[in-house]
Amino acid sequence: MKGVNPKLYPFKSHFETIGGHQYHYVEEGKGEPVILLHGNPTWSFYYRELIQKLSPNFHCLAPDHIGCGYSDKPDDKEYAYTLEQRVRDLEEFLEKKGIDQNIHLVVHDWGGIIGMAYATRHPKTIKKIVLMNTAAFHLPKIKRFPIALRLARTWIGSFAIRAFNAFSGVATVEGTKRIRLSKEVRQGLTAPYNSWKNRIATLRFVQDVPLNPSDPGYDLISEMEKNLAQFQKTPILIAWGMKDFVFDKHILNTWEKHLPKAKVYRFEDSGHYILEDQQEVIGELVLNFFRETNE
Numbered sequence: 001m002k003g004v005n006p007k008l009y010p011f012k013s014h015f016e017t018i019g020g021h022q023y024h025y026v027e028e029g030k031g032e033p034v035i036l037l038h039g040n041p042t043w044s045f046y047y048r049e050l051i052q053k054l055s056p057n058f059h060c061l062a063p064d065h066i067g068c069g070y071s072d073k074p075d076d077k078e079y080a081y082t083l084e085q086r087v088r089d090l091e092e093f094l095e096k097k098g099i100d101q102n103i104h105l106v107v108h109d110w111g112g113i114i115g116m117a118y119a120t121r122h123p124k125t126i127k128k129i130v131l132m133n134t135a136a137f138h139l140p141k142i143k144r145f146p147i148a149l150r151l152a153r154t155w156i157g158s159f160a161i162r163a164f165n166a167f168s169g170v171a172t173v174e175g176t177k178r179i180r181l182s183k184e185v186r187q188g189l190t191a192p193y194n195s196w197k198n199r200i201a202t203l204r205f206v207q208d209v210p211l212n213p214s215d216p217g218y219d220l221i222s223e224m225e226k227n228l229a230q231f232q233k234t235p236i237l238i239a240w241g242m243k244d245f246v247f248d249k250h251i252l253n254t255w256e257k258h259l260p261k262a263k264v265y266r267f268e269d270s271g272h273y274i275l276e277d278q279q280e281v282i283g284e285l286v287l288n289f290f291r292e293t294n295e
Helices: 044-054 083-097 110-121 147-152 155-164 166-174 183-190 197-207 218-226 249-258 279-291
Strands: 014-018 021-028 033-037 059-063 103-109 126-134 236-241 263-267
Touching (some): 033 044, 044 059, 083 218, 166 183, 166 197, 236 249, 249 263, 263 279
Parallel strands (some): 236 263
Antiparallel strands (some): 014 021, 021 059
16 A cells, blocks of 8 residues: 555555455464454554564554554445444454454554444453453543544534545554654554545544434443443453543543553553554563463
8 A cells, every 4th residue: 555664564464355345464473362453543554563563472463443554444334334244354364364362462552342232242262351441331421522623523524524534544644642753654543544535444433422312322432331340350450541532531541440450551641542652662561461470
């Protein structure tokens, strides 16, 4: 893909047919499986350095959600851009790959909502979890839905996202706080979203956030939140960029209430793209966490 530097993203592409669509994924290494799920508006490129860090010891699989990365980008008539469909895609993908045990789950942003929905449905498949600036529950009462995301759900915001790649482009600037992303990394993150057609998922993810009981996915979030307690004995590492205006301290506090035994690492100088801000440190934390034997 034009704009993606192969030195930064040196992986062979793999595809599975999921629901009639080409579902792209990176597959590197051998050992117990590590499933890395990206959010919006990123893709498997977000995990490029972590994959290289983990793959000498683990079987890393990083899929691109439909509409993202190198996966197909169907229109609304061909694909339901909903949380439920995303979870079904992941279920089908892991079933086709024959992965049903010892899963090390690594999630960020929407990847956490999708991944934890899968985990609550298949808890026996999960061995360890890494959570990075994400959620798996409704907004806490103290937290308001950010104005920037409300704007993105208006017709003006929708037009800006589809016509000018506003969401993905702005995220490469606002997503990091400790560092400034290089031009090559910014190009890599935004490359798949290079036309009106190819930006459909970027917008649909924002529109699919369930805020009200009548919204699709609201009941799924409720069910997931209700079942988070089953992971209190699961080894969990939380790495959090504290300068994230969406997934902020209120979201992190909620995670700690649900999962009081989780290992929590706060990065006071880092933003939503926590992995970009802290590649080396988080890479070592996750590698060491996965290497530890379960207590």
